Amino acid sequence: MIWVLCWLLSLPVAGFLMGVDRRLTARLQGRVGPPLWQSIWDAGKLLGKPALRPAPRQALWAAGYLGFLGLAVACLLGGADLVLVVLLLGMATASLAVAGFIGPSPFSQLGAQRQLFLGLIYEPVLLLLALGVQRVTGGWTFAGASLPLLYRLPLFLPGLLVALLAAWRKSPFDLASSEHAHQELVAGLATEMGGRVLGLVELGHWWEMELLLLLAASLGYPSLGWALGLALAFFLLGILLDNLLPRLTWRYLWPLGWALGLGGGLLNLIWLGVSR
Amino acid sequence: MRGWFRDVRGLVLAIAAPLVAAALASLPLQRRARVGLALVTGAAVLAAVLLGTPTDLVLAPGAVQTVASLETVGDTALLLYIVWVAVDRRSWLAGLTAAANAALFAWITGQGMAHPTLVLHADPLARFFLIVIALVAPAIWAWAPYYHEHYRKVTPALREQPYYFWLFAIVGVMAALVTANDLMDLYLLWELTTLASFLLIDSPRSGEARAASVQALWMNGVGGAAFLAGVLVAGSLSLAQVGGLAAVLLAVAAAIKAAQLPFSRWLVGAMAAPGPVSALLHSSTMVKAGVYLALRLAPALHQGPGGPALAWLGALTFLGAAWLASGSRRTKEVLAYSTISNLGLMLAMAGIGTTAAVTAALALVLFHAVGKALLFLVAGGVEADLGSRDLEAAGGLIEVRPELGVLGIWGVVSLYMPPLGLLFAKWLAIEASAASLAVYALLAVGSGLTGFFWTKVLGRFACAAAAPEPEGAARLPRAAYYPLRYLAALVAAGSVALLPITTLLLDPVTGAKAPAMGVWYAALLTAAALGALTYVLLARRRSPRALPYASGIEAEETPGALGRFRSSADQPAVAALAGFYPSAAWEAASERVFLLAGALSLVGMVVIAL
Numbered sequence: 001m002i003w004v005l006c007w008l009l010s011l012p013v014a015g016f017l018m019g020v021d022r023r024l025t026a027r028l029q030g031r032v033g034p035p036l037w038q039s040i041w042d043a044g045k046l047l048g049k050p051a052l053r054p055a056p057r058q059a060l061w062a063a064g065y066l067g068f069l070g071l072a073v074a075c076l077l078g079g080a081d082l083v084l085v086v087l088l089l090g091m092a093t094a095s096l097a098v099a100g101f102i103g104p105s106p107f108s109q110l111g112a113q114r115q116l117f118l119g120l121i122y123e124p125v126l127l128l129l130a131l132g133v134q135r136v137t138g139g140w141t142f143a144g145a146s147l148p149l150l151y152r153l154p155l156f157l158p159g160l161l162v163a164l165l166a167a168w169r170k171s172p173f174d175l176a177s178s179e180h181a182h183q184e185l186v187a188g189l190a191t192e193m194g195g196r197v198l199g200l201v202e203l204g205h206w207w208e209m210e211l212l213l214l215l216a217a218s219l220g221y222p223s224l225g226w227a228l229g230l231a232l233a234f235f236l237l238g239i240l241l242d243n244l245l246p247r248l249t250w251r252y253l254w255p256l257g258w259a260l261g262l263g264g265g266l267l268n269l270i271w272l273g274v275s276r
Numbered sequence: 277m278r279g280w281f282r283d284v285r286g287l288v289l290a291i292a293a294p295l296v297a298a299a300l301a302s303l304p305l306q307r308r309a310r311v312g313l314a315l316v317t318g319a320a321v322l323a324a325v326l327l328g329t330p331t332d333l334v335l336a337p338g339a340v341q342t343v344a345s346l347e348t349v350g351d352t353a354l355l356l357y358i359v360w361v362a363v364d365r366r367s368w369l370a371g372l373t374a375a376a377n378a379a380l381f382a383w384i385t386g387q388g389m390a391h392p393t394l395v396l397h398a399d400p401l402a403r404f405f406l407i408v409i410a411l412v413a414p415a416i417w418a419w420a421p422y423y424h425e426h427y428r429k430v431t432p433a434l435r436e437q438p439y440y441f442w443l444f445a446i447v448g449v450m451a452a453l454v455t456a457n458d459l460m461d462l463y464l465l466w467e468l469t470t471l472a473s474f475l476l477i478d479s480p481r482s483g484e485a486r487a488a489s490v491q492a493l494w495m496n497g498v499g500g501a502a503f504l505a506g507v508l509v510a511g512s513l514s515l516a517q518v519g520g521l522a523a524v525l526l527a528v529a530a531a532i533k534a535a536q537l538p539f540s541r542w543l544v545g546a547m548a549a550p551g552p553v554s555a556l557l558h559s560s561t562m563v564k565a566g567v568y569l570a571l572r573l574a575p576a577l578h579q580g581p582g583g584p585a586l587a588w589l590g591a592l593t594f595l596g597a598a599w600l601a602s603g604s605r606r607t608k609e610v611l612a613y614s615t616i617s618n619l620g621l622m623l624a625m626a627g628i629g630t631t632a633a634v635t636a637a638l639a640l641v642l643f644h645a646v647g648k649a650l651l652f653l654v655a656g657g658v659e660a661d662l663g664s665r666d667l668e669a670a671g672g673l674i675e676v677r678p679e680l681g682v683l684g685i686w687g688v689v690s691l692y693m694p695p696l697g698l699l700f701a702k703w704l705a706i707e708a709s710a711a712s713l714a715v716y717a718l719l720a721v722g723s724g725l726t727g728f729f730w731t732k733v734l735g736r737f738a739c740a741a742a743a744p745e746p747e748g749a750a751r752l753p754r755a756a757y758y759p760l761r762y763l764a765a766l767v768a769a770g771s772v773a774l775l776p777i778t779t780l781l782l783d784p785v786t787g788a789k790a791p792a793m794g795v796w797y798a799a800l801l802t803a804a805a806l807g808a809l810t811y812v813l814l815a816r817r818r819s820p821r822a823l824p825y826a827s828g829i830e831a832e833e834t835p836g837a838l839g840r841f842r843s844s845a846d847q848p849a850v851a852a853l854a855g856f857y858p859s860a861a862w863e864a865a866s867e868r869v870f871l872l873a874g875a876l877s878l879v880g881m882v883v884i885a886l
Contacts, residue, residue, distance in 0.1 A: 056740060057674070057738065057740070061738075063807065064807075067803075067804070067807035068694070070807075071800065071803050071804075074803075081703075081707075083703055083706050083707055084703060084800075087694070087699060087702070087703055087706075087723075088694065090723075090724070090727050091692075091693050091694055091699075091727075094692075094693070094727050094730075094731040094734075095693075097731050097735065098731060098734050098735055098738055100735075101731075101732075101734070101735025101736070101738060101739055102735075102738050102739060102740050103740065103824065104739065104740050104741030104824035104853070105824045105825040106851070106853060107825065108824075108825075109735075109739075109853050109855075112735055113732075113855065113856045116727075116728050116731055116732060116856075117728075119724065119727055119728065119731075120724045120725065120727070120728045123720075123723065123724040123727060124717075124720040124721045124723065124724040127706065127716075127719075127720035127723060127724075128716075128717065128720055131710060131713070131716050131720075134710055140707060186825065191825050192824060192825060262717075262721070266713075266717060269713050270713070273713065
């Protein structure tokens with residue numbers, strides 16, 4: 001049951017990665033940045049605080065966001081069906097959007113609506129990825145791969161990167177909540193969240209980022225070198241792009257995301273079909 | 277007692293009880309009597325289909341001949357009536373389709389084909405549909421009298437007696453439809469659902485309703501003609517023996533009854549009808565007649581090109597209707613498009629026809645029927661209480677009408693979120709479509725769109741800021757909530773009992789064990805229950821309510837709601853929230869694209885079969 005251990009460690013590891021992200025981003029911007037464990041301390045502090053509630057019942061959906069993501073990560077680590085993992089991820093982001101829609105602030109509403117666009121951009125792409133894996137391994141899990149999946153599914157990489165940027169709220173896909181403080185959105189769908197509720201959403205966010213990194217790493221399966229390399233490359237690329245690229249509106253990002261993700265994925269699947 | 281239900285009398289009771297109730301319901305009754313009638317009839321039908329195992333009805337050749345003559349008389353009368361309606365409404369489309377139906381009917385009758393002695397065939401598929409109908413219909417019957425207290429005030433032209441007659445009768449018709457084996461009997465029942473649909477959509481007698489009812493009539497008339505053409509090609513009157521081109525033509529009829537592209541508009545127009553009609557006919561039971569027929573034909577379709585063609589058409593409809601639902605701002609229209617979308621998924625699964633696909637379709641039928649009925653009752657409740665069919669009027673429903681809000685949220689959640697049953701079905705469906713890249717891709721995008729529009733609806737219901745109640749806001753009596761609670765409990769029970777339901781109801785239909793995903797689902801359910809428990813323990817602690825953040829513009833402090841403020845022109849203004857809706861031109865353009873794609877697919881389906 002090694003995967004249970006991995007799952008128990010997955011959340012602190014994701015928190016640590018967030019700390020690394022903050023540090024690297026700071027260095028890119030010529031700042032020193034916080035200690036590596038800062039994100040974890042922050043979340044701990046948030047979870048201990050009661051929330052002022054402009055919107056009741058947000059906690060339920062925030063818990064749903066965290067819970068569905070925890071399940072999705074557990075399913076991925078435990079070798080469950082990929083379609084299930086993607087559907088759970090979709091449900092998690094939908095729960096987050098509902099939490100945002102509950103908030104009466106216009107910024108919260110706007111952020112929640114944009115979260116829906118983000119989900120629409122990457123959920124179909126990840127479902128296509130599941131089909132790609134099925135076509136290569138004959139099953140809905142990575143387990144049956146004999147060569148690194150990347151060799152047969154290279155065109156899914158742009159789509160996965162888009163999904164990672166969206167899940168991680170990185171520019172240009174940081175539509176729904178503003179990770180950077182210079183945006184028109186205040187705090188987007190998190191505007192009305194505070195204390196414990198915000199803490200739950202923060203933890204969910206870690207898992208969401210990590211789930212996408214895990215999916216990217218899985219394309220290296222069964223080669224450990226490829227898996228680690230892919231995860232590291234995606235992690236660094238995400239931070240780099242976030243600091244290089246300007247934000248775009250959903251009107252641009254939706255076609256862009258689908259062109260890269262669905263376009264690449266479909267081409268890849270057609271190529272697989274022809275080569276077989 | 278049990279033995280009594282076990283033989284054919286159970287089946288006859290399931291068909292006859294709603295018909296008797298229909299006759300009683302056409303009397304001018306008080307509300308209490310109507311609710312009582314609904315409960316008694318519902319109990320009778322439920323007992324008939326649940327307590328026993330209804331068996332086949334086989335008649336002697338002489339009796340079959342009598343049934344056949346009755347059926348011919350019925351069909352003739354019905355077609356004459358439709359011709360009269362076409363003339364009365366001056367609709368050449370309705371006239372043309374009625375004439376085509378009449379010509380084909382006369383042709384088939386002239387052939388003198390032998391009627392099968394097996395009249396009613398209660399196999400596991402039929403029994404499954406009987407159970408779904410019996411579970412959902414009573415709740416809607418019991419709710420209708422409450423809804424009509426309101427509806428009568430805004431629609432004085434409504435004639436209630438024929439309306440109640442059809443609301444009950446249609447369930448008897450459906451019970452007969454899913455068991456009928458003689459194709460001409462099936463045709464009569466099929467046309468009766470068309471007729472009921474026409475009359476019930478027409479019942480408010482408004483301009484919108486009149487146009488929508490004629491549209492429903494002629495579109496289903498095309499379906500009827502396809503049905504008869506299929507019978508003619510089949511050369512036999514036994515449903516069990518249909519195959520080849522005949523199966524494809526019958527599948528076209530099924531697709532039209534299930535409002536697939538390009539014939540989706542009749543079901544969207546049908547939303548002009550009163551709430552109970554939408555709930556019973558146009559979401560949970562009658563449109564499922566199309567799904568039933570497609571599933572019945574699945575083995576035959578599976579052997580030819582008809583299956584893949586139907587899978588493509590259904591998947592296209594799944595995506596197209598979800599797209600259109602994403603842009604609509606009328607609550608009932610969103611529900612209508614989502615119904616069409618789900619029916620598309622069911623037909624796609626029938627077209628694929630593997631064990632997993634058929635299991636997925638059946639689970640979809642069950643959970644969609646219950647969840648969608650609940651949502652239509654909620655939409656009707658909003659309409660009765662707040663006097664609007666606009667989705668935005670339901671914004672902050674949970675604040676204005678807490679119980680209605682919770683039930684509405686539960687209904688939406690039941691249609692797309694785990695651990696409730698429909699997601700299990702969708703999961704099966706997506707994986708069952710893996711053999712075809714095109715179908716899978718359509719389902720993948722459609723699935724994303726489904727999440728998009730349901731979450732939007734959920735967000736409106738759950739929003740903590742509500743518009744002020746309109747003038748003349750009413751309140752449904754407390755008793756009106758019982759049918760809604762019953763349906764909500766049914767969703768929960770069905771989801772918890774997913775594994776036994778699969779074993780007892782779904783596996784007998786496919787004759788095989790459903791894929792072993794049930795085990796995973798059980799794990800999921802446990803985890804979700806644990807999550808809910810954690811939340812309950814966490815959320816005990818209450819904290820004070822604060823003002824919403826609106827850049828500090830509030831001039832008036834109302835906790836939980838956006839306040840008044842002074843605009844840049846120094847005028848008093850009220851802050852308002854609304855969801856995202858594309859322009860009407862965008863909606864119309866996308867509808868045209870999908871209608872065209874659907875038309876090409878449907879024509880392609882028939883051409884390939886030829």
